[in-house]
Amino acid sequence: MVKIGIIGCGKIAQVRHIPEYLDNKSAQLIGFFDVNQERAADIASQYGGRAYKSYQALLADPSIDAVSVLTPNFTHAEIAIAALRAGKHVLCEKPMATTLADCEAMAAAARETGRKLMIGQNQRLAAAHQKARELLQAGAIGEVITFQTGFSHSGADQWSIDGRSSWFMDRSRSCFGAMADLGVHKTDLMVYLLGSPIVQASAVIGTLQKKYPDGTPITVDDNAFCTFVMRNGVTGTMHASWTNYGREDNATSLYGTTGAMHIYKDPAHAIVIERGGTERTCFDTDAIQTNDSQTKSGIIDLFIDCILRDTAPVISAEDVLPAMRAIFACAKSAEQGGGLVDIGSL
Ligand SMILES: NC(=O)c1ccc[n+]([C@@H]2O[C@H](COP(=O)([O-])OP(=O)(O)OC[C@H]3O[C@@H](n4cnc5c(N)ncnc54)[C@H](O)[C@@H]3O)[C@@H](O)[C@H]2O)c1
Secondary structure (H helix, E strand, O other): OEEEEEOOOHHHHHHHHHHHHOOOOOOEEEEEEEHHHHHHHHHHHOOOOOOOOOOOHHOOOOOOOEEEEEEOOOHHHHHHHHHHHOOOEEOOOOOOOHHHHHHHHHHHHHHOOOOEEOOOOOHHOOOOHHHHHHHHOEEEEEEEEEEEEEEHHHOHHHHOOOHOHHHHHHHHHHOOOOOHOOHHHHHEEEEEEHOOOOEEEEEEEOOOOOEOOOOOOOOOEEEEEEEEEOOOOEEEEEEEEEOOOOOOOOOHHHHHHEEEEEEEEEEEEEEEEEEEEEEEEEOOOOOOOOOOOOOOHHHHHHHHHHHHHOOOOOEEEHHHHHHHHHHHHHHHHOOOOOOOOOHHOO
């Protein structure tokens, strides 16, 4: 049995991590911490286990084997590294951290301690994304030339347990807005689908509409328009947005030398492959998870499995570093006016 501590008891803890741990026969939830101590105490009384007064106290408990780090972005590196050094295995939510140095320090801490560090880039686990990768590798649309990907919904203020006063809207705690909240999912997805790191990135970001309750604009981007050049030459665009007040959009299209592939774009089919104007092949793997319709991501089962089998995590810190480098390159590009930034210059 793997005994689990939850650090950060907000929305993602409540809709994904806790239900998926409860569903795993080899995991047992035994400890909870949140800076909102009442929230941690409520969760502990609901699911059993103990609420701690600090994350350090939770990490000092030798009965805890592994933790989920589900706190605001600026705390990920500090808490994840402390947990690894305390001998715990760590599943840390995305974005991995708020500086490249912190991301690299997390990866180094995992190597040095020999503990598992897995990052919550769960889009890799969506059935259509796994099928699409297999189809692309088999040459279903020939050589990929370009792509466009995007993720947009009505914003983290509509999602967070603390609503419009959430840390998501505060640059000092989130560091990025839509670009690293939603954009990091699609950035990591393109690295995963194409099997190639991003070597150059550019971005125009803006706060176009979101405001604090007092009417002043939020201090992070609510829209990010990014361009990625992959090492294999494939070039494409990614749009992340918190200002889509229609149906959540989480679609990706890839255009190759013999056809096009659309993932989660057609409401009726998870993957559509088009060759010419008339030939269509459809794959009905699953429907994409949305904020309003949470389905099992499978990330907890994989985390527990890698601990029990002592195998490498399926989504390791090293796997996710290329996407994080691209996000930091986008931030640099936006600061410099939107031109392409070499990943090597970071
Ligand atoms: N993989 C995904 O698809 C996905 C989806 C949503 C959120 N996330 C990530 O999960 C993390 C948590 O997001 P959320 O949606 O649960 O946010 P949330 O605002 O709903 O909850 C955050 C919780 O953390 C607590 N907190 C704040 N500072 C803390 C600290 N220093 N130590 C401990 N607890 C602290 C808050 O009181 C709150 O309960 C973020 O990094 C976010 O980007 C990932």
